[in-house]
Amino acid sequence: MAIVQRSLLLLALTLYTSFAAGPFVWAAMLSLRTTTEIHRNHFAFPSPAHWEKFGDAWFNSNYGIYFANSLQ
Amino acid sequence: MPSSESGPMRDDGLRKPWGTIVAFLLPALTLYVGFTAYPAVRTLWNSFHRVLPRREEYIGLANYAELARDEIFWRAVRNTILWACTSPLIEVTVALLLALALYAKVPGARFFRVAWFTPVLMSYVVVGILWLWIYNNDWGPVNVALRAIGLGNWAKPWLGTPSTALPALIFVTSWMWVGFNMVVLLAALHSLPKEVIEAAELDNCGWGGKLVFVILPLIRATLLNLIVLSFIGKMKIFDLVWITTKGNPLWATETVSTYVYKRAFEWTTFDLGYPSTIAAVWFLIVLATVIGLTWLFRSREKLEY
Numbered sequence: 001m002a003i004v005q006r007s008l009l010l011l012a013l014t015l016y017t018s019f020a021a022g023p024f025v026w027a028a029m030l031s032l033r034t035t036t037e038i039h040r041n042h043f044a045f046p047s048p049a050h051w052e053k054f055g056d057a058w059f060n061s062n063y064g065i066y067f068a069n070s071l072q
Numbered sequence: 073m074p075s076s077e078s079g080p081m082r083d084d085g086l087r088k089p090w091g092t093i094v095a096f097l098l099p100a101l102t103l104y105v106g107f108t109a110y111p112a113v114r115t116l117w118n119s120f121h122r123v124l125p126r127r128e129e130y131i132g133l134a135n136y137a138e139l140a141r142d143e144i145f146w147r148a149v150r151n152t153i154l155w156a157c158t159s160p161l162i163e164v165t166v167a168l169l170l171a172l173a174l175y176a177k178v179p180g181a182r183f184f185r186v187a188w189f190t191p192v193l194m195s196y197v198v199v200g201i202l203w204l205w206i207y208n209n210d211w212g213p214v215n216v217a218l219r220a221i222g223l224g225n226w227a228k229p230w231l232g233t234p235s236t237a238l239p240a241l242i243f244v245t246s247w248m249w250v251g252f253n254m255v256v257l258l259a260a261l262h263s264l265p266k267e268v269i270e271a272a273e274l275d276n277c278g279w280g281g282k283l284v285f286v287i288l289p290l291i292r293a294t295l296l297n298l299i300v301l302s303f304i305g306k307m308k309i310f311d312l313v314w315i316t317t318k319g320n321p322l323w324a325t326e327t328v329s330t331y332v333y334k335r336a337f338e339w340t341t342f343d344l345g346y347p348s349t350i351a352a353v354w355f356l357i358v359l360a361t362v363i364g365l366t367w368l369f370r371s372r373e374k375l376e377y
Contacts, residue, residue, distance in 0.1 A: 006178070013173055013184055020251065021187045023202050024194075026213065042211045 118348035125342060135349040145350060148319075148326040149357070152307055155242055155327070160302035162246045164295060167253030172283070174254075175261045185258070188251040200315030203244045207231050231317050234324040241312060241325055249305075253298050260294040261287070296369040303365065307358050328354050 030038060031053065032046035057063060119135055121128040139145055170188065174181045191199070206212050207230040215227035230240040264287065272286045288295075310329035313319060319326035319334070328350065336347040 009173060009176075010178060013170075013178060016170065017184060017187045020247065021190055022213075023206060024190055026206075027202055043213070043216070 115348045115351050118345050119352045121345045123344035123348070128345075131345070135346050136353070138346070139349050139353060144323055144326065145328075145331060147323050148328045148331040149354075151238055151323075151325060152309075152327045152329075153361075155238070155245075155309065156303045156306040159242050159245050159249075159306045160299040162242070163249045163253050163302055164257075164298050166246070167250045167257055167298075168295070170250070170254045171257035171261055172287075174258055185255065188254055190251070191248045192252045194248070196309075196311040197315055199244065199248055200312050203240075204231070204316055207240060232321055234321045237317055237321060237324045241316065244312065244316075245306065245309070249302060253302070256298060257291065257294060260291045264290050300362065300365050300369070304358070304362060307361075 026043070029043075029046055032049040032051065033044075034050060034053075037044070037047075118128075120130065120132060122131050122135075174184060178184070194202075206214055209215055209227070209229040209232070214230065218224060218227040228236065230236050268286060268290070269282065272282050277286070308329060309327055310333065313325050313327050313330050314333070317325045319330045332347045332350050332354075335350065336344060
């Protein structure tokens with residue numbers, strides 16, 4: 001019986017974890033896709049993962065200045 | 073001969089070095105007066121005037137009279153107090169359940185703790201934008217999931233319907249802060265003395281009895297502190313509302329902070345006296361409620377263990 005209780009507890013905790021961390025994981029997936037790809041299917045896994053978007057975002061949008069401002 | 077006097081000048085011939093004391097206090101005192109004391113007093117002063125771009129007119133209590141008749145303000149007060157009352161209850165209850173689950177030693181406890189704490193680390197702006205997408209009517213996960221499991225007629229624009237907008241935002245803040253409350257409660261649970269719980273087990277106390285009669289009274293102080301902290305935090309909320317709904321639809325999510333901002337910077341007539349009045353009255357309301365809460369939750373007996 002203890003096994004049943006334990007596995008139910010684990011299931012409940014896993015469900016809550018997907019609820020707590022889910023938005024973050026979805027945002028991470030969105031960050032590796034282009035806008036057109038996102039419009040086609042909002043929840044697909046990033047198929048060609050566009051890692052260059054991160055460098056793009058940092059250098060083409062003054063991110064360094066904003067980051068330093070936030071730190072101060 | 074031992075000196076039995078404790079007068080300020082008799083101890084060993086030294087006097088207080090007033091020059092040094094003032095020199096060390098002056099920088100901090102200047103910052104405090106400049107950025108905390110003066111703005112507070114000036115806001116109170118402004119509330120009795122009509123503050124126009126280049127002059128002030130003394131109008132006495134006219135602002136306060138207008139405030140008493142202002143329906144939007146009282147709607148905002150109702151929204152904010154509703155938020156501040158329901159959010160702590162949800163957050164602390166769910167956090168307590170999660171903390172008890174982790175206290176009962178499940179596998180992967182450390183991973184769960186990190187996963188549940190990540191929402192706390194995000195800024196309200198990021199959280200607001202993320203949940204704007206999540207609540208999106210066409211492709212947000214909430215509505216997509218509802219339509220996928222056949223509850224399509226429950227799918228609606230959550231942030232655009234006056235009746236569901238505020239509960240939706242309360243849900244977002246609960247999602248954010250449950251992790252923080254859980255971490256604090258887990259620490260409180262781990263600091264409980266094992267002897268008391270073992271004594272309860274020796275007395276054939278079931279899990280429910282142990283929870284209600286032993287564990288809860290011992291962590292009562294932590295629970296109440298978390299509730300008060302959450303209450304105060306929700307009374308001040310601004311950026312989440314501003315990013316997601318700006319107080320719409322139809323003042324369903326208007327909070328006092330957003331109303332002050334709108335009156336100060338987005339109103340057709342420029343007058344800084346009225347928002348100062350709102351700020352002064354709100355300060356008194358928050359002070360009164362916090363004093364009330366602390367008095368209500370004061371500890372009546374000392375728990376000895």
